[in-house]
Amino acid sequence: MAKTSGLIDLKWRDIDLDDTRFKTSSTFSIDRLAASVQRIGLLHPPVVTKRGQKWILVTGWKRAAAWRKIGMRTLPAAVLDEPNDREAFLYAVHENLAVREFAYLEKAEILTKLGGLGMSDPEIIKTIMPMIDIPPTKLYLDGYRAIGRFPPGVKRLVLDRKLPFSVTQLLAGFGRSDLEAIVPLLLPLGQNKQKEILEDLRGLCLGKNRSVRGILRREDIRRILRSDAWPLLQKSERIRRILKKMRNPHLADWEEDFAAVLKKMSWPKNIAIAPAPYFECDEMTVNFRFRDAKEFKEHAARLAGLAAKEELNGLWKHERKSKKAGS
Amino acid sequence: MRENQRKRALEGAYIPERIFVDAGVLKAPLTRRILTRLKTVPRTVIGDPREKVAVLAALHGTGNPLREGKKLLWLAAQKGKFVKPCPCTPGHVGCRYFTINLNLQCPLDCTYCILQNYLVEPWLTVFVNTTDLWAELDAFLGKLAFRYLRMGTGELGDSLALDHITGLSGDLISYFRKHPNVDFELKTKTTNIRGLLEIDPPRNIVVSWSLNAERMARDEEQGAPSIEDRLEAARTVVERGFRVGFHFDPLIRHAGWKSGYAAVVRALSRTIPPGRIAWISLGGFRFPPPLKKIIQTRFPGSRIVHGEFITGQDGKARYFRPLREELFRHVATLLRRYGGGEVPLYLCMENEDIWQDVLGWKPGGKRAVENALSPRGWLRG
Numbered sequence: 001m002a003k004t005s006g007l008i009d010l011k012w013r014d015i016d017l018d019d020t021r022f023k024t025s026s027t028f029s030i031d032r033l034a035a036s037v038q039r040i041g042l043l044h045p046p047v048v049t050k051r052g053q054k055w056i057l058v059t060g061w062k063r064a065a066a067w068r069k070i071g072m073r074t075l076p077a078a079v080l081d082e083p084n085d086r087e088a089f090l091y092a093v094h095e096n097l098a099v100r101e102f103a104y105l106e107k108a109e110i111l112t113k114l115g116g117l118g119m120s121d122p123e124i125i126k127t128i129m130p131m132i133d134i135p136p137t138k139l140y141l142d143g144y145r146a147i148g149r150f151p152p153g154v155k156r157l158v159l160d161r162k163l164p165f166s167v168t169q170l171l172a173g174f175g176r177s178d179l180e181a182i183v184p185l186l187l188p189l190g191q192n193k194q195k196e197i198l199e200d201l202r203g204l205c206l207g208k209n210r211s212v213r214g215i216l217r218r219e220d221i222r223r224i225l226r227s228d229a230w231p232l233l234q235k236s237e238r239i240r241r242i243l244k245k246m247r248n249p250h251l252a253d254w255e256e257d258f259a260a261v262l263k264k265m266s267w268p269k270n271i272a273i274a275p276a277p278y279f280e281c282d283e284m285t286v287n288f289r290f291r292d293a294k295e296f297k298e299h300a301a302r303l304a305g306l307a308a309k310e311e312l313n314g315l316w317k318h319e320r321k322s323k324k325a326g327s
Numbered sequence: 328m329r330e331n332q333r334k335r336a337l338e339g340a341y342i343p344e345r346i347f348v349d350a351g352v353l354k355a356p357l358t359r360r361i362l363t364r365l366k367t368v369p370r371t372v373i374g375d376p377r378e379k380v381a382v383l384a385a386l387h388g389t390g391n392p393l394r395e396g397k398k399l400l401w402l403a404a405q406k407g408k409f410v411k412p413c414p415c416t417p418g419h420v421g422c423r424y425f426t427i428n429l430n431l432q433c434p435l436d437c438t439y440c441i442l443q444n445y446l447v448e449p450w451l452t453v454f455v456n457t458t459d460l461w462a463e464l465d466a467f468l469g470k471l472a473f474r475y476l477r478m479g480t481g482e483l484g485d486s487l488a489l490d491h492i493t494g495l496s497g498d499l500i501s502y503f504r505k506h507p508n509v510d511f512e513l514k515t516k517t518t519n520i521r522g523l524l525e526i527d528p529p530r531n532i533v534v535s536w537s538l539n540a541e542r543m544a545r546d547e548e549q550g551a552p553s554i555e556d557r558l559e560a561a562r563t564v565v566e567r568g569f570r571v572g573f574h575f576d577p578l579i580r581h582a583g584w585k586s587g588y589a590a591v592v593r594a595l596s597r598t599i600p601p602g603r604i605a606w607i608s609l610g611g612f613r614f615p616p617p618l619k620k621i622i623q624t625r626f627p628g629s630r631i632v633h634g635e636f637i638t639g640q641d642g643k644a645r646y647f648r649p650l651r652e653e654l655f656r657h658v659a660t661l662l663r664r665y666g667g668g669e670v671p672l673y674l675c676m677e678n679e680d681i682w683q684d685v686l687g688w689k690p691g692g693k694r695a696v697e698n699a700l701s702p703r704g705w706l707r708g
Binding site for chain 1: 387388389390391623624630633634635637638639640647648649650678679680681
């Protein structure tokens with residue numbers, strides 16, 4: 001493993017801060033760190049290595065940014081004399097690992113970069129993944145790499161808004177341009193609804209050959225997105241419901257038919273009626289509360305009145321509905 | 328006998344790349360038979376269970392343990408029961424079928440295969456302690472000697488895919504020849520029928536094929552023969568004197584599904600006389616939720632999990648009811664139209680209301696289904 005030697009003071013112009021080949025960190029806010037280094041200085045100097053005429057940061061990206069932010073003209077840094085990029089990157093991984101745990105987005109970055117630096121998949125699976133607490137399988141490697149390919153803006157949102165890994169995994173199934181449209185829709189929602197939207201979008205794209213762009217250009221969705229009448233949460237909720245209906249048109253049709261029959265029958269609100277979940281069988285449930293014999297009799301009389309209505313059979317009109325399903 | 332069919336039957340038959348033998352079954356007669364038939368395949372005797380864990384870990388390291396596992400054949404002892412009631416699924420109509428679990432996993436690689444989610448070990452296992460099997464079957468059938476029963480292999484692996492290696496179909500048929508109260512079924516998608524053709528067929532043996540629309544067979548049943556070849560194999564065993572069965576399971580909604588299933592039913596009616604068909608089952612595509620991710624990962628080009636699914640009473644994803652009923656009704660109508668009106672027809676893992684809607688009767692329990700499938704009765708509808 002490579003080692004550092006000696007400290008040097010580098011002028012900012014001698015450091016290529018755009019070269020992020022060894023960067024593993026993905027935190028974007030450095031305000032607190034800047035306040036800290038202003039007070040006590042740099043306890044652990046960043047590590048740099050030379051490529052061509054320029055120095056490149058190997059570790060300490062946030063420290064360097066904080067140091068620069070407080071107006072320091074030079075950066076004290078330890079020199080890593082390691083010409084091999086892969087070894088230098090592994091140095092960065094190990095150094096970080098010694099002081100903290102990686103977030104999953106950083107793990108994704110590490111696995112993606114190691115592949116780019118020529119480390120074979122079996123080697124990554126065997127040596128790197130257990131080290132950063134990822135199950136050592138190709139399945140997980142591919143999953144993390146997909147996340148590593150997110151555009152920077154999406155990565156930032158994922159990190160800042162702390163999107164859970166399970167949601168991010170679903171996001172990995174979408175193209176880069178789609179991600180930028182989808183992620184803002186997810187942010188106001190809870191994890192389950194985020195997953196629901198992603199599953200529905202994916203189902204519509206793959207099952208019905210639609211594109212995310214095409215779906216989001218639907219007039220009803222565009223109207224919601226353009227509207228100033230609703231906060232973001234309500235917009236996301238409304239869009240979620242539209243997607244659900246698009247994904248399950250026959251179920252939506254049955255639910256609407258069922259509700260329409262109840263309306264036609266003037267079904268009383270204090271007698272609850274529910275079909276079997278998803279209409280899987282013909283059984284239904286009726287539920288009402290009563291405090292005494294009088295209330296019970298009132299409900300029973302209402303039910304008898306409902307039973308006499310011709311529309312009642314409409315609740316089980318499977319023949320008609322099944323024929324509709326064939327479209 | 329069709330010589331071409333016979334010849335084709337062994338083309339592409341499965342040969343493992345390596346055999347593992349649990350030390351405890353090394354001397355079992357079936358182990359010897361298999362090792363003799365696979366003389367050139369490298370083998371390893373496993374004495375320490377930790378070696379099994381190491382093989383499993385190595386397979387998981389490949390990124391596709393299910394695909395790589397299919398290259399390995401493991402000979403082991405069945406330590407539990409061989410015979411189990413078919414579990415069906417909670418809240419649905421069963422058919423009182425009994426399964427005999429002689430092997431686990433399958434060399435075919437069907438997109439929708441439940442075994443991808445159900446079994447821990449990705450390799451193919453053959454349970455070779457057949458002495459225990461016969462003893463268990465004797466005890467089981469001894470108590471039920473006067474009752475009609477349906478039993479079969481093929482729940483946790485294809486019944487015939489390894490038959491050229493194991494020769495088990497011959498052993499099983501010899502056994503069940505002496506138990507005429509049992510309709511014994513071998514369920515397959517393969518054309519691996521050479522072993523069967525050497526047997527004088529008893530009346531109570533049913534050889535069954537899974538059928539699907541040709542496009543589904545081609546796109547979603549990797550490694551399985553075409554529908555035409557399956558039907559040709561069925562015709563060959565019928566000519567040999569066996570009864571046959573067919574399972575349209577899973578029926579999958581896809582572009583052109585109506586004409587796709589119509590073509591299969593037409594081909595079936597042209598190939599097999601209805602009087603030789605013991606039963607036909609219909610089952611809609613259904614899957615436990617974790618299988619969806621497995622399918623998406625292993626078969627990213629497949630679209631079958633993206634239909635209009637709901638969560639059924641048993642927790643499995645299924646097509647929304649009218650979509651399932653439409654599938655069943657379509658195939659059932661075709662079967663009747665093309666001459667299968669008297670062939671016993673049943674639904675696999677559906678509730679009574681769906682039986683009523685599709686087949687026109689409610690069985691009222693699995694005994695009624697069993698009775699309807701027995702040689703004396705058939706379903707009306």
